[in-house]
Amino acid sequence: MKRFFDAELETFRSHLILMGETSFRQVRDAIKALVEANIALADRVIAADDEVDQLEIKIDDEAIRYMNLRSPIATELRFVIVGMKASHDLERVGDEASNIAKRAVKLAAEPPLKPYVDIPRMAAIALEMLRDALDCFLHLDADKAIAVIKRDSEVDAINRQLYRELTSFMIEKPETISRALELMFISKSIERIADHATNIAEEMVFLAQARDIRHTDELKKSEPI
Amino acid sequence: MPGREAARPAATALPPKIRVRGLDLFYGAKQALHAVALDIAEKKVTAFIGPSGCGKSTLLRCFNRMNDLVDGVRIRGEVLLGGQDIHAPNLDVIELRKRVGMVFQKSNPFPKSIYENVAYGLRVAGVSQKAALDGVVEKSLRGAALWDEVKDRLHESALGLSGGQQQRLCIARAVAVEPDVILMDEPCSALDPIATAKVEELIHELKKQFTIVIVTHNMQQAARCSDQTAFFYLGKLIEYAETRTIFMNPANAQTEAYVSGRFG
Ligand SMILES: Nc1ncnc2c1ncn2[C@@H]1O[C@H](COP(=O)(O)OP(=O)(O)OP(=O)(O)O)[C@@H](O)[C@H]1O
Ligand SMILES: [Mg+2]
Numbered sequence: 001m002k003r004f005f006d007a008e009l010e011t012f013r014s015h016l017i018l019m020g021e022t023s024f025r026q027v028r029d030a031i032k033a034l035v036e037a038n039i040a041l042a043d044r045v046i047a048a049d050d051e052v053d054q055l056e057i058k059i060d061d062e063a064i065r066y067m068n069l070r071s072p073i074a075t076e077l078r079f080v081i082v083g084m085k086a087s088h089d090l091e092r093v094g095d096e097a098s099n100i101a102k103r104a105v106k107l108a109a110e111p112p113l114k115p116y117v118d119i120p121r122m123a124a125i126a127l128e129m130l131r132d133a134l135d136c137f138l139h140l141d142a143d144k145a146i147a148v149i150k151r152d153s154e155v156d157a158i159n160r161q162l163y164r165e166l167t168s169f170m171i172e173k174p175e176t177i178s179r180a181l182e183l184m185f186i187s188k189s190i191e192r193i194a195d196h197a198t199n200i201a202e203e204m205v206f207l208a209q210a211r212d213i214r215h216t217d218e219l220k221k222s223e224p225i
Numbered sequence: 226m227p228g229r230e231a232a233r234p235a236a237t238a239l240p241p242k243i244r245v246r247g248l249d250l251f252y253g254a255k256q257a258l259h260a261v262a263l264d265i266a267e268k269k270v271t272a273f274i275g276p277s278g279c280g281k282s283t284l285l286r287c288f289n290r291m292n293d294l295v296d297g298v299r300i301r302g303e304v305l306l307g308g309q310d311i312h313a314p315n316l317d318v319i320e321l322r323k324r325v326g327m328v329f330q331k332s333n334p335f336p337k338s339i340y341e342n343v344a345y346g347l348r349v350a351g352v353s354q355k356a357a358l359d360g361v362v363e364k365s366l367r368g369a370a371l372w373d374e375v376k377d378r379l380h381e382s383a384l385g386l387s388g389g390q391q392q393r394l395c396i397a398r399a400v401a402v403e404p405d406v407i408l409m410d411e412p413c414s415a416l417d418p419i420a421t422a423k424v425e426e427l428i429h430e431l432k433k434q435f436t437i438v439i440v441t442h443n444m445q446q447a448a449r450c451s452d453q454t455a456f457f458y459l460g461k462l463i464e465y466a467e468t469r470t471i472f473m474n475p476a477n478a479q480t481e482a483y484v485s486g487r488f489g
Binding site for chain 1: 423426430
């Protein structure tokens with residue numbers, strides 16, 4: 001039976017989709033701005049962070065209102081809670097994109113330390129994870145969510161490798177320290193983005209199966225650096 | 226609620242359908258309502274909530290002067306319906322009750338056919354052409370989301386309907402005379418969750434056309450169906466605001482205790 005407030009849930013869902021798309025675009029553009037030393041694009045990313053923040057506020061508000069007035073239960077309750085958490089992760093993804101864009105502006109003023117290969121590769125994986133995590137949300141696909149979670153270690157591995165590489169740069173040529181540090185932070189940001197995608201995927205498993213797989217050995221996570 | 230200042234939630238576009246000012250009601254020596262003042266918004270759903278005996282039904286019955294039928298009732302203060310004083314000496318009470326229909330807690334269909342239950346108010350008003358009655362019966366049953374379930378058995382007894390269907394039949398009966406206001410006193414308390422959901426859905430539809438005041442003990446129901454909520458305690462209006470405010474951020478500690486089930 002259709003209910004008069006089903007439309008509210010649809011609005012909530014479409015705001016989440018919009019937020020997912022917006023934060024995805026932010027990350028993609030931040031990396032593009034970095035690789036192309038495109039300051040104008042980086043500035044646009046920084047300016048657009050507010051859109052993501054506003055969506056988070058809207059989504060929180062809708063979720064609280066829905067829980068308060070519509071007394072959702074079962075799948076619907078999980079959906080609203082998970083949606084709220086996912087929006088928090090997406091907001092952080094947006095923040096990381098904005099951080100990357102700020103560093104891209106600084107780096108654009110100097111010659112590149114080395115050709116951008118690992119960072120775009122790492123970012124491509126993180127973006128795929130983000131997109132797939134959002135997809136599971138739309139289709140309640142727990143298998144896909146688990147596949148996302150498993151990819152987190154790929155990003156971690158590249159991050160660790162970059163860390164070692166950049167450390168040796170700094171030791172050998174101290175004049176590269178500031179640039180290498182910026183790149184380390186960017187690499188860390190991408191790694192965080194993949195973590196947020198992983199969180200969203202874990203939340204999706206909970207949504208689809210009411211099973212909490214966080215902090216369990218079910219999916220062995222990679223070690224920190 | 227001090228003085229004669231009316232409680233009124235955030236500004237609404239239309240002037241209030243019902244205006245209550247300084248309303249006191251006594252059953253003999255016992256005062257059941259104390260200086261109640263509030264405005265009921267047109268084409269909205271207003272919920273009355275509060276613990277048993279706080280005066281919700283009493284106030285509801287004031288709106289169509291049903292309390293006149295109770296011995297020893299004394300009323301002071303003002304109730305305006307669309308700007309008109311319902312206690313004015315020249316007011317036609319029968320006419321008032323046509324404008325302000327009522328649906329009760331226990332569905333009370335007459336022991337007649339489904340058709341006759343809905344047509345009743347019109348027959349009383351002197352309508353007798355079959356075509357006119359047929360039209361209104363169908364429209365009202367559709368309006369009460371009951372038509373599809375009963376269209377093939379219109380001339381069977383209303384008492385053969387399920388509780389939820391009977392309640393929607395009573396709503397159809399109220400709707401048939403095209404009132405301005407529909408008062409509902411715990412309309413779902415005898416219904417199962419599915420029948421309740423249907424009535425709630427119906428309430429949401431009906432407010433496009435009617436002003437609705439509903440008394441309920443079900444907090445979720447008040448939260449789901451109403452636009453404004455008034456909380457009463459011991460015959461006094463304690464808080465009146467947008468439903469969202471009452472359930473999310475009530476100003477009064479008693480309201481909060483009541484809506485969160487921690488009363489007393
Ligand atoms: N006919 C009556 N004669 C005397 N006292 C009455 C009468 N009807 C109601 N009362 C009293 O007036 C007060 C308010 O009653 P009312 O029925 O309006 O409460 P209510 O809020 O609708 O309660 P409930 O939730 O139990 O229906 C109560 O103390 C009740 O005992
Ligand atoms: Mg009552």
